[in-house]
Amino acid sequence: MGYPDTIAAEEVKSRLETSWVGNQVKYFEEITSTNQYAKKIAEEGAPEGMLIIADEQTRGKGRSGRAWTTPRGTAVAMTLVLRPKLPPAKVSMVTLVMGLAVAKACRVLYGIPAGIKWPNDVVVNGKKLCGILTEMSMEMAAVNYVVIGTGINVNVSSFPQEISKTATSLLLECGYETARAKLIAVCMKYFEEYYERFLRTQDLSALMEEYNELLLNRERKVRVLEPGHEYTGTAMGINRDGELLVVREDGSQTAVYAGEVSVRGVYGYV
Ligand code: BTN
Numbered sequence: 001m002g003y004p005d006t007i008a009a010e011e012v013k014s015r016l017e018t019s020w021v022g023n024q025v026k027y028f029e030e031i032t033s034t035n036q037y038a039k040k041i042a043e044e045g046a047p048e049g050m051l052i053i054a055d056e057q058t059r060g061k062g063r064s065g066r067a068w069t070t071p072r073g074t075a076v077a078m079t080l081v082l083r084p085k086l087p088p089a090k091v092s093m094v095t096l097v098m099g100l101a102v103a104k105a106c107r108v109l110y111g112i113p114a115g116i117k118w119p120n121d122v123v124v125n126g127k128k129l130c131g132i133l134t135e136m137s138m139e140m141a142a143v144n145y146v147v148i149g150t151g152i153n154v155n156v157s158s159f160p161q162e163i164s165k166t167a168t169s170l171l172l173e174c175g176y177e178t179a180r181a182k183l184i185a186v187c188m189k190y191f192e193e194y195y196e197r198f199l200r201t202q203d204l205s206a207l208m209e210e211y212n213e214l215l216l217n218r219e220r221k222v223r224v225l226e227p228g229h230e231y232t233g234t235a236m237g238i239n240r241d242g243e244l245l246v247v248r249e250d251g252s253q254t255a256v257y258a259g260e261v262s263v264r265g266v267y268g269y270v
Helices: 009-013 034-043 092-110 170-174 180-201 208-214
Strands: 025-028 051-054 075-082 115-117 121-124 127-139 142-153 221-226 229-238 244-248 253-256 262-265
Touching: 009 025, 009 051, 009 180, 025 034, 034 051, 034 075, 034 127, 034 142, 075 180, 092 115, 092 121, 092 127, 092 142, 092 170, 092 180, 092 208, 115 208, 142 180, 208 229, 221 244, 221 253, 229 253
Parallel strands: 025 051
Antiparallel strands: 051 075, 075 142, 115 121, 121 127, 127 142, 221 229, 221 262, 229 244, 244 253
């Protein structure tokens, strides 16, 4: 690996093997949040495929209003701008597509057993390696743009105590430092490939099998937390719409939509 481990635009561009994802790459040494910036430039007309990368985020955003920490020089914080011609209800599936792409990239590049905690956390040995936050803007009930933000813990050597039981990094899992530019490029390669397959059918029918193979919740007991009520059941896998099929204790089957819900393992994080 070259030192320092740079992820400046040219460094990433020279490794990209995509046809349109990353057609423009914009790099920041420091930014509040790549998602926030991507939304701003998408409003101003940024093209589909534009990729925003930052070496450090000062106000990174996680799901459900939580904060996401991107320490300088050791993580990946990137956001991709998309303009899909999809009904808004189908946009949440794009997040599953990115989760699959990141898990696949980590398996291929480093040989680690990266899996997916539905809908889109990438998890290794029971701990979270990567989080994804998708945000959408609509105009007249149609999708105007989608920004898909991915945060990967790469060369992070330790985590604050509050999250040390549930967070991990590539360094901790592999035992060596890895080059972030290569990781970004390979994630984008798989994302482009999977996303195009998704667009052809406008559902996950062509990706379901691969996704379910990496789905760590599969055949495990989960607790589904929906606004206002919660229940437990056994997760069976996703359907073509990306919903998690959960068989409840009374034998009934529910398809859980990846919106306002969160799914936890009954015996731990997964
Ligand atoms: C989660 O809570 O699991 C989602 C975390 C998403 C973090 C990424 S880092 C790049 C992009 N910019 C942000 O502010 N958030 C996302």
